[in-house]
Amino acid sequence: MTQHITDTSSDITTQASTSASTEPGSGWWHDAVIYQVYPRSFADADGDGMGDLPGVTARLPHLRDLGVDAVWLSPFYASPQADAGYDVADYRVVDPVFGTLADADELVRRAHDLGLRVIVDIVPNHCSDQHEWFRTALADGPSSPLRERFHFHPGRGPGGELPPNDWESVFGGPAWTRTTDPDGTPGDWYLHLFAPEQPDFDWEHPAVREEFRSVLRFWLDLGVDGFRVDVAHGLIKAPGLPDVGHGEQVKLLGAAPVPYFDQDGVHEIYRDWRALLDGYDGERVAVAEAWTPTVERSALYLRPDELHQAFNFTYLTTGWDAAALRAVVDRSLAAMNSVAAPATWVLSNHDVVRHSTRFADGDPARGLRRARAATLLMLALPGSAYLYQGEELGLPEVTDLPDEVRQDPAFFRGAGHQGQEGTRDGCRVPLPWSGARPPFGFGPVEGGPSWLPQPAGWRDLTVEAQEGDPASTLELYRAALALRREHPALGAGRDVEWLDAPEGVLAFRRAAAGRTLVVTTNLTGRPVTLPAPGTPLLCSLNSRAPAADLGGPGANAVLPPDATVWWER
Structure with a gap:
């Protein structure tokens, strides 16, 4: 690599910074790295092709060695699996497909033994149509008092044949399904913003x-450290x-306010939940999946008496562009600082296309380079970072x-979901752990089943294949997380x-406890020369020997x- 031995480091000068910050809090979540486990795709202990809780427990040492602080588990509750457990x-x-309550208890205990905290999903907006309340509400007919716990409404039109309003499901089609009364006649409609x-x-x-207060207490008593x-x-x-009136397709993230998302009344609920969480020892937390029109609206969920964190989907959906990324970082930090909450950063999850593919522009090698660069950029930002299983x-x-x-139910309903053209299955394929053929150690039997094919x-991407290779993505993540600690x-x-830098390059400085770090990210498609900071x-x-390539001060x-590149100054 070309080097220029000229001392012009003073050319990198301070250009701007974010708004004045409040004193950072001391809670563990403020700068935690949290790893999302999608249980059905993480590890299969019993060989049925579906990941399970014993499989997760057996693989927890991988997460400890990776260097994360906490594990977030997607739903593993009793479910017909119409939406992968979110019903x-x-x-x-x-759910028996994932194990038993004893398995969940063992997972939490083992994680704590390894120094890992455990966050579990809570799904409060909707339940399954097989939930006892809903089944009874249908069976008992229009007079059932349990119908008041859902949104049952008569239809419009002379015979009630039209849905109560024009709301559409996130998964496509109407957000309403008409019931049949016990006597066989058409009945009221019920609301489902997702699948019927x-x-x-x-x-x-x-x-x-x-x-839901009772459900929260149940899992807190079992020992979980918080909820997504x-x-x-x-x-x-x-x-x-x-x-809605404006005819816009329903999306989890959209610029237009809608009457079914981000209503101010949610904040009373989360103030109540915060009081409940604060009543437990051990700094229990709650993280909002809040797809709001702006990061400023997301910040409202994080006022001191509400939730602790909210996913930064605005950051996740920002493309590979220096100016756009700088703007969303500034805006995110300003919004979170206004409520004295930590910022969060995330690049992938179980609902979106993996960022190594999003950034590829048709070239997988370029996509992986950008994904690795994006990860080091993210891990250097102030606040908490979320990783999705397999990105390491x-x-x-x-x-x-x-x-x-x-x-994915969105595929069968013919609807795009967050830009994935009707399927989220592509980011949910089971992880490869070892071996030369599928299921690559996902299950205990070589050549055994996996619920989605690998x-x-x-x-060449298994944990086994990457361990010890300094050029591998796994070793890069391990090195980065070790340095972050x-x-x-x-x-x-x-x-x-922020520091002055050539067009297409982001450069910023962070300082704490007498040590200074400079981060530079080249988002251009060409080499860029700048003074080594x-x-x-x-x-x-x-992950190894960067000095040989980049030189020093x-x-x-x-x-x-x-x-x-991360630089020590």
Whole structure:
């Protein structure tokens, strides 16, 4: 790599910083790295092709060695699995496909033994149509008092043949399904913002609120450290359930306010939940999945008496563009600082195309380079970071799954979901652990089943294949997370100090406890020369020996395209 031995480091000067920060809090979640486990795709202990809780427990040492602070588990409750467990039939029972309540207890205990905290999903906006309340409400007919706990309404038109309003399901089609009364005649309609098998609760009813207080206490008593709140922005609907009117397709994230998402009444619920959480020892937390129109609206969920964190979907949906990323970082930090909450950063999850594919622009190698660079950029920002299982292996989206194996309800309803053209299955393919052929150690039997097929090319992406290889994505993640634990300027604080840099390059400085870190990310497609701002600690291209490639203070370094470097100053 070309180097220019000229001392022009003073050319990198402070340009701007975010708004003044408040004192950072001391809670563990403020700078935690949290790893999302999608249980059905993480590890299969019993060989049936479906991941399970004993499988997760057996693989917890991988997460400890990776260097994360906490594990977030997607739903494992009793469910008909119409939407991969987000249709819950019983919130206090583990679905047999995942194990038993004893398995959940063992997972939490083992995680704590390894120094890992455990966050579980809570799904309060809707349940399964097999939930006892809903089944009884249907069976008992229009006079059932349990119907008041859902949104049952008569239809419009002379015979009630039209839905009560124009709301559409996130998964496509009307957000209403008409019932049949016990005598066989057409009845009222019920609301489901997602699949018909997922009726929405009516959170104006006190029994719904008390039931979820009880569910929270159940899992807190078992020892979990917190909750990820699914569709946190959807619990309260506008009075009278008015029409949307503007004809916009329903999306979890949209610029236009809608009467079924992000209503101000949700905040009363979360103030109540915060009081409950604060009554437990051990700093229990709640994280909002709140797809709001702006990060400023998301910040309202994080006022001091409400929830602790909210996913930063605005950051997740920002493309590979220096100006756009800088703007969303500034805006995110300013919004979170206004409520004294930590920012969060996330690049992938179980609902979106993996970022190694999103950033690829048709070139998988470029996509992986950018994904690795994006990860080092994210991990250097102040606040908490979320990782999605498999990104530490550089897994791409599986885009060629046969239609007959897909299970995402959005696919079968013919609707795009967050830009995925009707399927989220491509990011949910089971993880490759070891071996040369599927299921790559996902299950205990070589050549055994997996609920979604894995590409044969994943033999080079297994944990086993990547361990010890300094060029591997796994070793890069391990090195980055080890440095993040050791270096006081990584993750801590509330602000970044932007530095002047060439067009298409982001550069910022972080300082804490007498140590200074500079981060440079080259988002261009070409090498960029700039003054080396210090001694290189880590480069996204390789987890080892970055100094040999980049030089140190007093030299002009050439940043490779699509790369991030951490420098000690």
